[in-house]
Amino acid sequence: MDLKQLVHDPGAFPSIPRVIALVMNELGRPDPDLRRISARLKEDPVMTARLLAIANSSRFNLSRGVSSLGEALPLFGLSELREMVHAAAVASALRQVGGVNMTQFWRYSLNTAKLARKLAMVTPYAATAFTAGLVHAAGELIMHRALPRQMAELDALVPVFDLRRAAEEKKLLGYSYAEVGGAFARSWKLPSPLVDVLEHHVEPPIGLTGPGQKGEAPTSQSVALTAMVHLAAWRARGQEANLNFSELLASFPQGVASALHLDSQQVLDAKAIDWTSQQEVLSYL
DSSP states (O other): OOHHHHHTOTTTSOOOOHHHHHHHHHHTSSSOOHHHHHHHHTTOHHHHHHHHHHHTSTTTOOSSOOOSHHHHGGGSOHHHHHHHHHHHHHHHHTSOOTTSOHHHHHHHHHHHHHHHHHHTTTSTTHHHHHHHHHHTTHHHHHHHHHOHHHHHHHHHHSOTTSTTHHHHHHHHHSSOHHHHHHHHHHHTTOOHHHHHHHHHTTSOOTTEEETTEEOSSOOSHHHHHHHHHHHHHHHHHHHHTTOOHHHHHHTOOHHHHHHTTOOHHHHHOTTSSOOOOHHHHGGGO
8 A cells, every 4th residue: 555545545544533633723713712621621631630740740830639621721931831732632533553562652652752851951942842753753653554464574674763764664665664654643633843843853854944945954943843853763763673882883873963953962861851650551552
């Protein structure tokens, strides 16, 4: 099945969960109503649990615990809430996929998200970087849903989180999970920076300031985000493969890091993030 056939296969892409779709619609209004959003989110216990967990985390350092969505939602800006809902939509729609170790998938995705956010911390779009990192590999799940036989054969040769995975998918099918993820994000009408990251993070368009325009470094939001997620995903795959420092350094994407004015230590540092625990993964399963 070529990419065009997969994109037009009615069973390939999952639909947006009803509750999340309604919340996304409300957040798209000029003046979203937090009470209406709270009422909708209460119908989704997983999303409610995630929001409460974040509200009660050390990030907000509140003197007393937050026990309701009514208390939690005002802590988040609307922009961040939109990002969180986009991520929840993808996670809910692709919760269980045959042939993929879902615990490992969400551990890898959360590590990518955390590192992407860290790399974007001095920019205005750290929240978007986290979301992009979290959902960047959605295409892998979709390919396992739509092409179980081909993916099983490839899995036996090259593990899902191997650094060579995207290249091997292209050899086999002519496209990789990145192109599939981009098409999926576009079909859901997700924001264009997310579409760009999903579609191009395997080969980030470094040196571009915009589509078809040459420059010295990525300056647009989507191009910079794409490069950051590329680095974060590379590092998270190295973590899954238990690569040591020398092995990581040997395959370090220096060109991408240089375009973002990052040195290798910012990405290779073993303490760059709090690596995802089993407990953190549970809410995604």
